[in-house]
Amino acid sequence: MPFNSTTVVFMYGIHPSYYDRNIYCVNDIAASDYGTCYNVYYKAIFIQADTTTYPVGSLPCESNNTCIRYTTTAGFRTNGTIFSYPGKQGILQYFWSRVHSVYGIRLPYLTMISVPTPSRPDYLWFFPATIYESLSWPIYDPVSNFKAYLNPYTIPGGNVSIIRWSGNVFTSSLYIMTSEEGKNNMWYAFDMSVSWAYESSPLAVIPLDYEHDYAPYVELRSVFGYAATGVDQPGWNADDIIRVLRELFPNRAWAVFDDRQYVLYLYNLTPDYVPDWLIEKLSPTAMKVLQSPADAAVAKAWLDLLNERNAQIPPQAELP
Amino acid sequence: MSGKTGKPGSPGPPSTPPGKKKVKIRKGGRWVEVDVGGEVKKGRFKYVKFVDDDGLDTYWISPE
Numbered sequence A: 001m002p003f004n005s006t007t008v009v010f011m012y013g014i015h016p017s018y019y020d021r022n023i024y025c026v027n028d029i030a031a032s033d034y035g036t037c038y039n040v041y042y043k044a045i046f047i048q049a050d051t052t053t054y055p056v057g058s059l060p061c062e063s064n065n066t067c068i069r070y071t072t073t074a075g076f077r078t079n080g081t082i083f084s085y086p087g088k089q090g091i092l093q094y095f096w097s098r099v100h101s102v103y104g105i106r107l108p109y110l111t112m113i114s115v116p117t118p119s120r121p122d123y124l125w126f127f128p129a130t131i132y133e134s135l136s137w138p139i140y141d142p143v144s145n146f147k148a149y150l151n152p153y154t155i156p157g158g159n160v161s162i163i164r165w166s167g168n169v170f171t172s173s174l175y176i177m178t179s180e181e182g183k184n185n186m187w188y189a190f191d192m193s194v195s196w197a198y199e200s201s202p203l204a205v206i207p208l209d210y211e212h213d214y215a216p217y218v219e220l221r222s223v224f225g226y227a228a229t230g231v232d233q234p235g236w237n238a239d240d241i242i243r244v245l246r247e248l249f250p251n252r253a254w255a256v257f258d259d260r261q262y263v264l265y266l267y268n269l270t271p272d273y274v275p276d277w278l279i280e281k282l283s284p285t286a287m288k289v290l291q292s293p294a295d296a297a298v299a300k301a302w303l304d305l306l307n308e309r310n311a312q313i314p315p316q317a318e319l320p
Numbered sequence B: 001m002s003g004k005t006g007k008p009g010s011p012g013p014p015s016t017p018p019g020k021k022k023v024k025i026r027k028g029g030r031w032v033e034v035d036v037g038g039e040v041k042k043g044r045f046k047y048v049k050f051v052d053d054d055g056l057d058t059y060w061i062s063p064e
Helices: A130-135 A210-214 A218-222 A237-247 A276-282 A296-309
Strands: A002-011 A046-047 A067-068 A078-084 A088-101 A110-115 A140-141 A146-150 A161-172 A174-178 A186-199 A203-205 A256-259 A262-266 A286-291 B023-028 B028-035 B040-041 B047-053 B057-061
Touching: A002 A046, A002 A088, A078 A186, A078 A210, A078 A256, A088 B023, A174 A186, A218 A237, A237 A256, A237 A262, B023 B057, B028 B047
Parallel strands: A046 A067, A262 A286
Antiparallel strands: A002 A186, A046 A186, A078 A174, A088 A161, A088 A186, A110 A174, A140 A146, A146 A161, A203 A256, A256 A262, A286 B057, B023 B028, B040 B047, B047 B057
């Protein structure tokens, strides 16, 4: 098979299967529950740059882990990396996103896929004229097959925007970006689904934090690419991936899929911890245990993070 | 000749110890019989456990 395709769902406050017509977070500074987020699934986004009045960690949604708080404002914010494949191509095929926000009469808080170019790392390929086109809702660009709708359903306060696109774009990296227009004291919640393809390759199966666990390590970049799923991380040689992961992450759990032998190598793992959906996705002929887990918590942490990153897949049965 | 080996009453070929199961798997383009040390079911597939030639605990997809 020359290409694998994959999908990741990001959930920032909104559950993919339902929505709440009410506001998610309270940004009225006079309200007694200011800074609280309600009915969120994972974390919503809250922008409050005043750290004197509202020190970091003081908002209720920060202390109960229902929001990601940013203490700086931004025109466009990079919320995360979807994939980064040094020396390899990915093919973006489809995405949609849905945003609830408290502001957004002129420009709703758009979650965008950013296809970076050398001259514009934050280039928003899908909106060549951001202001003009975002004033003309709904938007349909027949050339790129880009669709955007403002308030497809009503909520008591704020706005909802939904965007969809399908097509083909070759790129080695993709980011989630949000148009915030530099506004402060506001929140938004969104979910997003992104599908892309990449060439069939040996894979490193380890959910990493892009900024801290992956980007700083040239050794990792030289043997496999990063993906938000923790699974779709193609490299060139399974032995090289194993060697580098042993060196950098000797105390973590990880797996490496050799796509030539169809062998899934397990480190600090046993097959009990490998979720069924991963077996269905890779269909390995064999699993080989390089090292059994000395601490079950290490293996469980790998499984939990992998399930979280691939949460569109139904939950698996409990471990024995 | 019946094709049988050994004399009547002599011990036959080594048998699988009680509780030890043998299974044939497709490995390296050949059918290989391995001593099964356990089984694990993952999704639609069943894997049998044995120690492979490289000394690693291995779970091989079973055609049975």
